[in-house]
Each structure stands twice: as C-alpha cells, then as structure tokens.
Amino acid sequence: MTLTRNKRFSHIYVETEVLDHPRTRQILSQFPDAGVIEVDRYESIFNRSGQSYQEQFPSQSLILAAKHGTKLYQGAPVCQDFDNRWFYYTVPAMNCLYNCAYCWLKGMYSGADMVVFVNTEDFLAETEELLRQHPVYLCLAYETDLVPIENMTSLLADWSAFTAAHAGLSVEIRTKCAARDVWRELPVCDRIIPAFTLSPDEVVSSMERGTPSLEERLQAVRTAVECGFPVRICYDPVFRIPGWKEAYAWLVQATAEAVPMERLRDISVGTFRLSAEYMRNMRKRFPDEPVIQYPYVCEHGYYHNREADIRGMEDFMVNLLTEYVPRERIFLESRESRSICSERTFPAGRVASQQDAERGRILRGRQ
Amino acid sequence: MKILILCALYQEAAPLIRKLELKKADGRHGIDIYIKDDVMLGIIGTGPVRAAAGTAVLLERIGSDSQILISYGSSAFLREFQPDSASSYTGVLFQLNKITNADSDRTFYPDMIWNTGLPEAEGFTGSRIMYSTDPGMQNMPGSARTASERPSETGTADVRADTQRAAVRQNSPILYDMESAAIYQAGAMFLRPDQMMFLRFVSDDGSGEKVTPKLLEELSTGCAGEAAQIVRGLEENFSRKEHQSSILCNEPGTSHGSKFDKTKPPAESEQLQQTCGDFNGQECRASLRDDDSPQDELRHLVSDLHCSKTMELELQQYLRYAQLAGIDWRSVVDSFYRTGDLPSADRVHGKTILRRIEESILR
Incomplete structure (x- = not known):
C-alpha cells in the first residue's frame, strides 16, 4: 500500500483576521472537504524556513490573508512599462497554480503554497487614493496568475468593475490561462488589458508545467479579442532552445493564423532575465533544471543572455512580427533597462516584509 | 534509515513495534531503539527537553538518509475548550496540522502533504502535565476560550468571527501533549516541514483522570494498526521513488533532467559530479583515463x-x-584533445579554449 498525496488546496490556512470576511466565506464554500487551519499571520506559514517547492507543489495549500501596508508599488525603471508614465503593480495573490521551470517566484518565495489576499476593498481604496493624484496603469498579476483562480476568488470581477468605473485606471491582467468564460463574463473595457504569454509547444511542454497548450491559449486570445478587449500578446521570455528560430517562427505564424493580429493592442518581446539573488536560490533549489542551469551572463546584479544573443533574438522576433503589426506596437524588453541595472543592486526577497520593501526595485523576468 | 518514529514511552511504542516487527538494536544516551529495514523507532522519554534532545540525537545518528520523522504518542483532548465537540475522542488517532509551544507561544505548521486519512487536530505542547481545569490553561495562547473572551473591538463583526472560529475549531479538536513542539523545533534543524508528521491518539480529556500504563498501551494498540499502515505506505513510497531515481541514473547518455523532459522530477543532486553521475566512460580521450570518475x-x-x-x-x-x-560536451572536449589544443599551453590559451567550449555548447 502506498500513501497518496493530498490534493491541491486540501488544506486552507486562514488568518484569524479574515475568518469572517465575505471573500473568505465564498472561497471556503467551494472547498467543503478542505481542512481549515486558523493562523495568526500568513507569514508564519508562507515564510517558514527550509520549505521544499517540489514537495509542496503537488499538495499546494491555500492561504487566505489580509494585506496590510502598501498595496500598490511603483514599477521599476527596468520593468517594461509600455510607455506608461504612472506604471504600478499590485499583489492580490502570491504564487501560482502553474509550475513554470523558469518562474522567478521560485527564487523569491521559499515555498509553493498560494496566498490570496481577500481584502480587495483595501486595494481598491488605495488605488482610488492614487487616482485622485494622477492616472494609473496597474499590473494585477505580477506575482501570480489570477485568471485560473477567478472562479474561486472573483478578484478579477471586482477589479474589472472598479476599472470600468474609474476613467483614469488601466489594468493589465497577465496570464497563461486558456479559460475563455472569464473574458466573456468580465465587463469589456478598453482599459482592461488581457496580456497572454505565448510560448512554442516545446517550451510549454518542457518548462511551463501545468499550463494550457499553445493551441488552447490561442483560442483564449481569440475569445478575448472577439469580446472586444484590447489584448496584448507577450512573447516573453523567448528562450534560446535548440532550434529556437524554427520554434518561434512557427509560434508567430500560429498566432497570426489564430488571432486577428490587427486587432491586438500591442505585442511584448523579451528574453529571460532574473536577479542574481533569485537565480542563486533557484540554482540551489532546482539543480537539475536546464533552463536555470543555463550559463547566463551575470551583470550588475542580474542574469541574462549574452548581449549579442538578446539582440539576435529580439531582432528575429521583431522581423517576424512586423509582417503582421506595425513596429511601434511591438515593445521590447528595454535595452536601457540594462544600463539602469548597473546602478542598482538586487536584494534578496526572503521574507514577505522584506519583499514588500523591495518590490519596485526588483527586475522581473517572469513571463 | 528513511523513517524515524519517535515515541515518548514504551507503552505508546510497544503496539507499533509489534505491528512493524521492529527488533531491538543498540541504543544510545538512554534511548531505546528498534529497527527493521528502513524504519527506526526511538523511545525518547517524556517532556520537551528529552524530546528535543532525543530527536536531535537520533537524527544526527541517521544523518542525511532520513526522509521523514513521525512522532507517535498520546495526548489529552482539552474538552474544556470545546464543550460542543463530540462526546469522546478517547482512542481516536489524529494527525496534528498545527502545533503551538504553549510556553513560548510559537506555532509550527508541519506540511500536510500526505493523505493519511486521519482526522486532524491542533496540538499544544507544554512542559508539564496540565488539566483543562488548571488556571494556567485559561490563558493558553490561541485557546478557544481566550479568543472568545477577548474584548470585542468592533462589536458584531467579532461575534461573527467567533462563530466562524468556532466552526473551524469544531472540526479541529485541540490536543495537549508534552513533546510535539519540541520535536518539531529540534527536527527542523535537520528536516523540512514536509518531512515531519505528528500522530496523536487521545488518552484522556484532561479532566484529571488517571492514565495507567496499561490503559496507554491498550489505547495505543487500538491505533497502532493505522499508524503502521501509514509507515508502510511511506516506506513503499520512498522505495518506489528511489527505484525510479536509480532507473534514471542508469540510463546511459542521459541525465536526471534530460533535455526538456517535464516528466522527470528534479533530483536532489547539487554538484556537477552528481549530475554527471551517469557517465559511462566509453569515449576515447587523449589525456583523460577512461575510468576517470566525473570528479x-x-x-x-x-x-x-x-x-x-x-x-x-x-x-x-x-x-x-x-x-x-543532453548536449554531448565530451565530444567537444575530445575534439580539442585530438587537435592538440588540450592540454593548453598556458592560461591565456586555456581561456581561448574555454570560449570555444562555451560556443560549442551554447550555439
């Protein structure tokens, strides 16, 4: 007889403070068989030392908590801001249902459990406060993928309704999820930007574990476009896998065949980049992961491909994409960002309180 | 030794020793030890100090082989805190999902990754035998009584929160013992949170009744079957994992994580020599011996x-x-030996060759 593993979210840790929050009740009602464990603060379980991502991920626990302190962070100059001056991001949840081999969250967080902050009303209040000062461009899903958990959390529904009602707010929802109903149900608004990360099948099957196939994602892109959303496609990161040119040429072609490219808002292209601290953590935690053990160059506190390789990959993608969209609608990982990085250091993000302070100063190379 | 079972008393351990057919082995520091195959059981004594010391001694002895620690023993169900709970939990085996050190207020959370099928409970560990009527227990951190008696700051919301809290508590009995938190804290120096499991059977409800050695053994006998099944299940699981791992290691010309194969789980290896551990030594090298180890x-x-x-x-x-x-770097290196570029004349030339090795691997 072998012992089976507990299923994902078989255990839900709930902060005492939010035990009676409506969103907590809503989420818990969907897991009637889950063991519910009361915790004082989410950090006491999320930031435990010595956790194993590999062991935890198949039995990932859910943590429901309240977010305190700053909830909106100004994007770093090194982040791709799509020419938005007031570029912010927020963290309604931490960690992800997907298990992408290259995901920087694995270097930033010590475990695989997922945190959902249920006090959305506080996030919205802070956003409203900021909107009184200036317009805001806000990324909602930098440290998670909100789309696959939307049925469970309704976070996107709340954010979308709020966005539609506030003219100065634009939100980006980055995802690898192929769920189409989400886009049919959210209010259509030209300031709600679904941003789909697309990768060749080779990358999806080998590195983006648990994510939908390229074909499924393309169908979701098409649905979002047809619903009227200003969709962004992200070829980010582009990997220098064996036969990468063929793989990415095919990817662009498949995109163009499945999606009306002229109706896309824009396209983002980037290569893998990661802060040195996170890379050190990931190399230690995932010693047998080729994409992590690739001999990247470490410069000014972050790892990236060789300069010539970056230019080669970006130029290759741009050449392919300009067949379908004007050059000005293609955003590259800012080359300036690398010079900005030279003036920065990239601190560790080992505990949530430090992470809070460090957000906005960390180069992101997640999707 | 992959599975370490820790018990405080012989009466708790004896039924499990019989079920698992463990044999007495050489003890150390007054800790009796029973062993069979990959399972070791140690009787470490009662109280947090002996528990922590015994845990450390045995984990140090086992070393890095240890894959999981199971703490098995008795506990009191604190009825006083949960008057609405089931009439009796005596003789029921629980798995602890939360352990609080009642002396320090620190709480620990073992990962709940295995489906043991056992009901779950919250554990409190103190340094002395306590009864639920003890005045000290009224202030025990996190106790339902303490929470419900906390002054309400926001009125009705707290009442609702208390209701929800009571609902959560209803499904999670509170058990009291004298070892769990200490074992967790000592174990955490050697193991990860997913490598520790705490099983507690209820011997009394903390009302002060006498728990005799005979009763303890009887109650443990009723739970040892379930505990033994969990141990065997884990044993089976670890040996299967090891078997799969050895199959992967023995594939000539491949590695644990061969090229972009998502089905292969990452192994624990850290060093190049370990990831290169499948080298089969067939290539012909000019200056490296065929029987060279990867190191x-x-x-x-x-x-x-x-x-x-x-x-x-x-x-x-x-x-x-x-x-x-899955890139054949040995062919690349061999080609430099064949052309005479290796061994290089000096470091300057070595750097040139290193760049060419890099280009060959990354092209």
Missing part, C-alpha cells in the same frame, strides 16, 4: 585548461548545463 574528469579538464577559480566555476556551469540539456 576526476572535471579536475583534469580544469588542470589542462589552466583554469583560474573563476574559469573553473564557468566551466562547471557549462558542463552542468550541457549534461542536463
């Missing part, structure tokens, strides 16, 4: 390139990646 192979290459420490680390990263990605 020797790397050492010879470092020497032949006249590597500085930085170059050595760089080379190690190239080879590690090549190995994982």
